[in-house]
Amino acid sequence: MADKLTAPLYAADGTAKGDVSLDAAIFGIEPNVSVMHQVVTAQLAAARAGTHSTKTRAEVRGGGRKPWRQKGLGRARHGSIRSPSWTGGGVAHGPKPRDYSQRTPKKMKQLALRSALSARAADGQIRVVEAFDWDGPKTRKAADLLKAMESGSKVLVVVDRTDTVANRSLRNLENVIVNGQVNPYDVLWADTVVFTSATLDAVTGASDYSVGDEDFVKEDAGRQSPVAGKEVPSSPTPDPSEDSEPTADSRQPTADSDEAASAAEEEST
Numbered sequence: 001m002a003d004k005l006t007a008p009l010y011a012a013d014g015t016a017k018g019d020v021s022l023d024a025a026i027f028g029i030e031p032n033v034s035v036m037h038q039v040v041t042a043q044l045a046a047a048r049a050g051t052h053s054t055k056t057r058a059e060v061r062g063g064g065r066k067p068w069r070q071k072g073l074g075r076a077r078h079g080s081i082r083s084p085s086w087t088g089g090g091v092a093h094g095p096k097p098r099d100y101s102q103r104t105p106k107k108m109k110q111l112a113l114r115s116a117l118s119a120r121a122a123d124g125q126i127r128v129v130e131a132f133d134w135d136g137p138k139t140r141k142a143a144d145l146l147k148a149m150e151s152g153s154k155v156l157v158v159v160d161r162t163d164t165v166a167n168r169s170l171r172n173l174e175n176v177i178v179n180g181q182v183n184p185y186d187v188l189w190a191d192t193v194v195f196t197s198a199t200l201d202a203v204t205g206a207s208d209y210s211v212g213d214e215d216f217v218k219e220d221a222g223r224q225s226p227v228a229g230k231e232v233p234s235s236p237t238p239d240p241s242e243d244s245e246p247t248a249d250s251r252q253p254t255a256d257s258d259e260a261a262s263a264a265e266e267e268s269t
Contacts (some may be wrong), residue, residue, distance in 0.1 A: 020128050091118070
């Protein structure tokens with residue numbers, strides 16, 4: 001993890017204003033490619049409508065009687081003209097409405113987002129704008145600003161949803177996504193990610209993105225419970241010094257056992 005991360009800071013007119021520090025816990029970790037792939041796959045799956053539908057042979061209109069008798073005509077036997085093998089018949093194993101969404105753990109989403117932002121920060125593709133303090137929506141000024149920042153062909157601009165000037169100025173530009181929140185897919189799609197000072201502070205202080213050892217189940221010498229970071233209490237070892245109930249093998253012989261032993265000796269003599 002990098003100790004010092006910075007991103008160039010610009011004014012609304014494209015003037016360079018120096019650098020701004022980036023939080024190393026968010027922009028400076030080692031990207032986890034497998035987690036990013038799983039989260040992006042789940043995000044794309046959740047975007048599917050899942051409204052596709054076909055009719056089975058039971059749902060197609062018609063075909064209520066057998067088209068001809070079973071034998072004697074020299075033709076193949078059929079029971080319905082709405083069989084999947086007939087034109088106009090039902091569809092066998094066709095798609096039905098379904099939900100494609102996948103459940104993704106919250107910490108996995110956070111790790112994927114931090115990994116994507118760290119990958120862009122490592123490539124030097126993070127830009128920060130102080131504020132879009134224009135008098136009104138100006139698409140020309142927005143295009144000039146992105147050009148001055150050398151933002152590349154595909155840009156993600158993270159602005160506040162209430163900032164109407166920025167949203168209206170950027171929404172008509174080609175290959176520019178204006179979003180009020182940041183997600184792994186948009187970050188990986190864009191060549192450059194542009195924040196404002198307000199949204200950068202919001203991303204940095206939104207929640208705790210740190211992932212510690214307690215978030216994973218470790219296999220140590222001691223047994224671990226399914227709950228991460230908590231050991232399973234082992235069964236207590238009995239203390240020999242404590243009094244315990246004697247077992248059947250350790251009990252003293254009773255009077256009945258003595259009488260039985262003496263009777264056995266008399267019979268043997």
